[in-house]
Amino acid sequence: MSNFIFASPLEQFEIVALIPLTLFGLNFSLTNSTLFMFIAFLISSLWISLSLHKNSLVPNRWQLLKESIYEITSGIVQDNLGSKGQFYFPFIFTLHLFLLFCNLIGMIPYSFTVTSHISFTFGLALSIFIGINIIGLQTHGIKFFALFLPRGVPLLIVPLLITIEFLSYIVKVFTLSIRLFANMTSGHTLLKIIAGFAWTMLSAGGLLAVFHLIPLGLLIALIGLELAIAGLQAYVFTLLTCIYLNDVLDLH
Template identity: 50%
Template sequence: MIFSPLEQFSVLLIFPLFVGSFDFSFTNSSLFFFLAVGLTAHLFSITTENGGRLSPTHWQLIVESVYFFVVSIVQGQLGSVGNRYLPILFSLFCFLASINLIGMIPYAFTSTSHLAITISLSFVFFIGVTLIGFRRHGLHFFSLFLPSGAPLALAPLLVVLEIVSYSFRGISLGVRLFANMMAGHTLVKILCGFSWSMLGNGLLLTVGSVLPFGVVVALTGLELMVCVLQSYVFCVLLCIYLNDSENLH
């Protein structure tokens, strides 16, 4: 049984594996990572088998809708140049959405509720976007840190501010995803515990428990939307950063 709202975020060891001073142990976080990837890959496999059906199934319609949704995001932010990044962005959206949604299952684990995981993920893409900028523009990429038309007297201050702002992109992506996942799950657990406590403490409180229980149901629906929304926000911001690397806007 889970008694603390924060106990649901505990990383539990399943298979210990240590190589020297490095810890490669398999945990519940790793389990749900593989589960999310496996279920998503299986869904795409059965819906795209033999090129898909001429008369699509419900699952095929869902997959196609998700695909065209991501295409609209990428083309809206990057234009035609975004086609080269479409596979990784589509995979990223499905990966984050599946992990977030699986975490809504009772007694499941939400891997994106841990800051170490989301920060690692955001820094990988931040470094990748920066390397793309240097590969595309060379040293001219540094012009991104000096806004056009800015007075030269303010250049030292503006460059420092722009560099700090640019560096925080790698942090903000991960912190935003982590904070929303952890806060939402914690709030749902607190209200569930409050409603359950009222249910077993007298007739009057039992009747009154209907209100927090209704809030839990509504909040659960909202949290399901947030799971998909945060995947969308992560991909949109990544597209914006890619656009800066491609066009130096």
């Protein structure tokens, strides 16, 4: 009987130190997560450079793709922030592009999905949340805290309402980070399980080797779905960032 070694579906999310480095008791090791973040940055920069190379009135394929993503991001900013959002557009576009490439690179076999780790998504969401609050304080000063107290509220329920509003405001950090992390992790785990199942059936031989085409076909369909989810989750993260930014600028 043949012996099969089954790798855990979660093994693909393991962070590995490629170049161990410790200074003053702090870990500065180069990990696979850091490497693929850097790769995502390089590829996105190269893609922008290619799209700007020999621009013409009739766009080439690179230019057309870049303009499509540019217009999608511009639409997000315009719909949620209006004209005041143009100042923040470079950051929003960079965020959208970086997350998109991180998600898509993770679809390549034997690569690493940076956005599948809660430490990355939470750190990114927390950084954005802190920055948004700084913008709110700079824009409105002390009036910024009116965000937690709507007008016309009876004095009796003010403490309760402030507590509820503050907690719901803080929860935004967790919802923003967990949504991206959970979708990428669950999707990649399912792909790994289906791929392992198909390979096991093929390796078993006989009649099972014929029926491995069923999970293989399902795997191909799920890959297409996961590619769509990769783009959608980058879009949703960017959209929610714009919505949260608009909340502190207009004090809804």
